[in-house]
Amino acid sequence: MDFLTTINEATPLLLQGLKITVMISVMSIVIGIVIGFFSCLLGLSKYRPLRAISGVYVWIVRGTPMIVQAFIVYFGFPQLIQMLTPDFRLSAFTAGLITLSLNAGAYLSEVFRGGIAAVDKGQAEAARSLGLNSSQTMIKVVLPQAIKIAIPSMVNQFIIIVKDTSILSVIGLADLVNKAKVYVGASYQFFATYILVAVYYLVIISALMLISKYVEKKFNYERKDKY
Amino acid sequence: MREKINIKNLHKSFSKLPVLKGIDLTIHEGEVVCIIGPSGSGKSTLLRCVNKLETVTDGEIIVDGCIITDKHTNINKVRENIGMVFQSFNLFAHLTVKKNIMLAPVDLKKMTKSEAAEKAIELLKQVGLEDKADSYPHELSGGQKQRVAIARSLAMQPDIMLFDEPTSALDPEMIGEVLQVMKQLATDGMTMVVVTHEMGFARDVADRVIFMSDGMIVEEAPPAELFSNPQEPRTKEFLARVLQDLGLQV
Ligand SMILES: Nc1ncnc2c1ncn2[C@@H]1O[C@H](COP(=O)(O)OP(=O)(O)OP(=O)(O)O)[C@@H](O)[C@H]1O
Ligand SMILES: [Mg+2]
Numbered sequence: 001m002d003f004l005t006t007i008n009e010a011t012p013l014l015l016q017g018l019k020i021t022v023m024i025s026v027m028s029i030v031i032g033i034v035i036g037f038f039s040c041l042l043g044l045s046k047y048r049p050l051r052a053i054s055g056v057y058v059w060i061v062r063g064t065p066m067i068v069q070a071f072i073v074y075f076g077f078p079q080l081i082q083m084l085t086p087d088f089r090l091s092a093f094t095a096g097l098i099t100l101s102l103n104a105g106a107y108l109s110e111v112f113r114g115g116i117a118a119v120d121k122g123q124a125e126a127a128r129s130l131g132l133n134s135s136q137t138m139i140k141v142v143l144p145q146a147i148k149i150a151i152p153s154m155v156n157q158f159i160i161i162v163k164d165t166s167i168l169s170v171i172g173l174a175d176l177v178n179k180a181k182v183y184v185g186a187s188y189q190f191f192a193t194y195i196l197v198a199v200y201y202l203v204i205i206s207a208l209m210l211i212s213k214y215v216e217k218k219f220n221y222e223r224k225d226k227y
Numbered sequence: 228m229r230e231k232i233n234i235k236n237l238h239k240s241f242s243k244l245p246v247l248k249g250i251d252l253t254i255h256e257g258e259v260v261c262i263i264g265p266s267g268s269g270k271s272t273l274l275r276c277v278n279k280l281e282t283v284t285d286g287e288i289i290v291d292g293c294i295i296t297d298k299h300t301n302i303n304k305v306r307e308n309i310g311m312v313f314q315s316f317n318l319f320a321h322l323t324v325k326k327n328i329m330l331a332p333v334d335l336k337k338m339t340k341s342e343a344a345e346k347a348i349e350l351l352k353q354v355g356l357e358d359k360a361d362s363y364p365h366e367l368s369g370g371q372k373q374r375v376a377i378a379r380s381l382a383m384q385p386d387i388m389l390f391d392e393p394t395s396a397l398d399p400e401m402i403g404e405v406l407q408v409m410k411q412l413a414t415d416g417m418t419m420v421v422v423t424h425e426m427g428f429a430r431d432v433a434d435r436v437i438f439m440s441d442g443m444i445v446e447e448a449p450p451a452e453l454f455s456n457p458q459e460p461r462t463k464e465f466l467a468r469v470l471q472d473l474g475l476q477v
Contacts, residue, residue, distance in 0.1 A: 126317035126376075129278055130331035130383055131307035140334060144321045221321050221363055 006192035010183045014193075017179030018200055024097055024175065025162045025204070031097075032104025032161065039109035044116070054109065061106035067167055070099045074171040096168040104161050111157055115150030116142060148219040155212040159205050176200055228255035230289075231387055231418045232277060237286035239272055246272050248442040250286070256386075259419045261429035261450070264439035265465060270422040273439070274389050277420065278302075278309045290387070307335060310380030314392040316372040318364035318379070324351070325360040328379045337383065350378035354408050370401030374408055381412075388412065390421040426469060430454055438462045 043054035061069070074095035081088045119142050127137040169178035180197045184190055232254040239247040246269045254260055262270050275281040276288060279295050279302045287296050293305050319327050328347040332338040338346060351357040354374040364372055373393055380388060390409065394402040406428050413419055413432050423429060429436050430450045437447040438459070446459045457463045 120317070120320075122313060122315050122317035123319060125280055126311075126313065126319070126379075127331075129280065129306055129309070129311040130380070131303050131335055132331060133303050136334055140330060141319055141321075148321070 003192045006187070006189045007196060009187070010180075010189070010193055010196060013179050013183050014176060014196060014200065017174060017176035018204075020093070020174050021162070021165050021176045021200075022204060024093065024100060024165050024168070024173070025158075028097055028100035028104050029158055029161055031101040032108050035101060035105025036108025036112055039105055040112035040116070043109065043113055058106045058109055061103055062110075066099065066103055066164060067170060069103065070096065070168055070171050073099045092168070092172040092174070095171060096165070096173045100161060100164065100168065103164065104157065107157050107160070108154065111150050111153045112146065114153065115146035115148075118149045119145045148221075151212065151216050151219060155209065158208055158212075162204055162208065163201065228257060230254070231256050231258070231291060232420070233287075233289040234273075234277070235287045235289075237273070237276060237288065238284045239269070239276060239281060240284045246442050247276070250442075250444060252437070252444065254418065254420060256418055257416045258434050259413045259417075259421065259432055260435050260437060261433040262420065262422045262437045262439060263424070263426070263429060263465075263469075264437075264445075268439045269442045270439055271391050274311075274391050274420060274422055277389060278306050278311055280311075307331075307337070307383050308385045308387060310377075310383065310385040310388040312373070312376050312380060312388065312390045312393045314395050316364070316369070316376045316396070318367075318372055318376055320364055323361050323363055324356070324367070324375050327364070327375060328382045331379070332382050335383075343382070346382055347378070350381055351375075353381075353411075354378050355404070368401060369397045370404045373397065373401075373405045377405075377408055377412075387418045387420070390419065390423070392422050392424065394423070394425060424469070426454070438465065440465070 039054045039057060042050045043058075045051055074090060074092065078088055078090045123141050123145065124137050127141040128134075132140065165173070165175050166177040169175055169181070172178070176197055180193050184193050187193070230253055232252070234250055234252040237247055237250040237252075238245070250273060262273070264270055272281055276283050277290065277295075283296055287294060289295070290305055291308060293300050295302060295305055318324075319330065322330065325344065325347045328350060329340070329343040332343045332346065333340055337343075348357060348360060351360055354377060356371060356374055356378070359367060359371060359375070364375070367375065377388075377393075393409070394405050397405065402425070406425065409419070409421070409428070410432055421428075421433070433450050435447055436450045436453045438445050438453065438457075438461075440461050446453065446457065446462045448458075453462070454466065457466055
C-alpha cells in the first residue's frame with residue numbers, strides 16, 4: 001500500500017478525531033480564559049483567603065501531571081459520586097474537557113498575573129491620582145495594557161492546550177491521536193498515518209498562530225517606548 | 228488666605244526605615260511652594276503622602292478641610308481635586324493624547340464625552356499641543372508628554388497641583404517649555420507644590436522655598452531670602468553644591 005492510499009483510507013476516520021480535538025481545544029481555551037481570569041483576580045485580592053484559593057489551585061495543577069489529573073477526573077470522581085448516585089457516568093469527552101479547562105485556567109491565571117505585573121506601576125498611580133478607584137484603574141488602565149503584554153504567552157498556552165488534548169486519548173477521548181491508533185491497529189501503516197496526524201496538528205496550530213498575529217496587530221498601539 | 232494643605236507632625240517609615248520624621252507644613256490657597264533638597268531626603272514621599280499614594284505612619288494631613296489620614300475619608304473624591312504630575316509622565320500608553328485627558332472626567336462623571344472632548348482640546352491649546360490630540364504617547368517628545376500630563380491633570384479642574392521633579396527626565400532643551408506652562412498656572416492662581424532641582428524656577432515663581440534634608444524641613448523662606456541668605460549650615464552646603472554644579476555645567 002502506498003502513501004496516497006493510506007491518506008485516502010485514513011482521512012474519514014482522522015477527520016472525526018480532528019473534529020473532537022478542535023472542539024475540546026476551543027471549548028477548554030474559552031473556559032480556561034474565564035477560569036484563569038477569575039483565578040487571577042482572586043490572586044490579586046487584598047483578602048488572604050481569596051488569594052490562597054487561587055494559589056492552591058494553581059499549585060495543584062502545576063504540581064501534578066495532566067495524565068494523573070485526567071485519571072482522577074475520569075475514574076476517581078465518578079467512583080466517589082457513585083456512592084451517592086450509583087448510575088453516575090462521566091463521558092471521556094466531559095472528563096477530558098474538565099481536566100483540560102482546569103489546566104488551561106491555572107496556567108492562564110499565571111499568564112494574566114504576569115501581564116498585570118508587567119504594566120508599569122506609574123500607570124496605576126497616575127490613574128489613582130486622578131481619582132479613579134481601584135477597579136476603574138484596573139479596567140480602564142491596567143488590563144488593556146496587561147492583555148497586550150500577555151498575548152504572546154497566551155498564544156503559547158493555547159498551543160500547549162491543543163497539543164495536550166492528545167494526552168486525553170488515554171482515557172478514551174476519541175481525538176485525532178486515538179483515531180489514528182485505531183486505524184494503525186488495523187492497517188499497520190504507522191509512518192503514513194502518523195505523518196498525516198502531525199500535519200493535521202501543524203495546520204490547527206498554524207491557524208491559531210495566524211489568528212493571534214492578527215489580534216496582536218489590533219493591540220499594537222506602540223512599539224518600543226516605555227512611557 | 229484659606230489653608231489648602233495642612234500637615235501636622237507627619238511621620239512616614241518604609242518597613243522600619245524612617246523617611247519622614249515629623250513634618251509640619253501649611254500651604255495656603257494660591258501659594259506656590261517649591262521643595263528642594265538632596266536625593267533621598269523624602270521630598271517625593273512627602274508629596275505622595277498629600278494625595279495618599281503613600282499611607283502615612285503617623286500624623287495628620289488635611290486637604291481642603293478633609294482629613295485624608297482618616298480612613299473613613301473617601302480619598303478618591305479628594306484626589307479629584309489634587310492633580311499630580313510625575314517625573315516619568317505616566318501617560319496612559321494605550322490611549323491617544325485626547326483620550327488620556329478625557330478618561331478621568333468621563334469615567335468619574337464630571338463631564339459628558341463631548342464636554343470632555345471640548346475641554347481636552349482647550350487644554351491642549353493651553354499647553355500648545357492641539358495638533359497632537361490623536362497621537363499616542365510614544366509619538367511625543369519628553370517635553371510634549373509632560374505638557375500632556377499637566378493637561379490631563381487639569382482636566383479634572385483641581386485646585387491643587389503637585390509636581391514631582393517634572394523636568395528631571397527631560398533633555399535640557401525641553402525643560403523650558405514645561406516650566407513655561409507651570410509658570411502660567413502659577414500666574415493663574417493655582418495652589419502648587421513643586422519638588423524641583425530647577426533653582427531658577429524656584430527663585431522666579433515660588434512664594435516660599437522649603438529645604439528638606441534627612442526627612443525633616445530644615446529651613447523655609449521666600450526664595451530671595453533662602454537663596455541669598457540661608458541660615459542653616461546644611462542649606463548653605465546644599466546650595467553651594469547645587470550652584471557650583473550649575474556653574475560647571477554652563
Ligand atoms: N516604596 C519604598 N519602599 C522603601 N523605601 C522607599 C520607598 N520609597 C522611597 N523609599 C526610601 O525613602 C527615602 C526617601 O525617598 P524619596 O523618594 O522620598 O526621596 P527624594 O527626596 O524624593 O529623592 P530624589 O531627589 O532622589 O527623588 C529613600 O531612602 C528611599 O530609598
Ligand atoms: Mg523624588
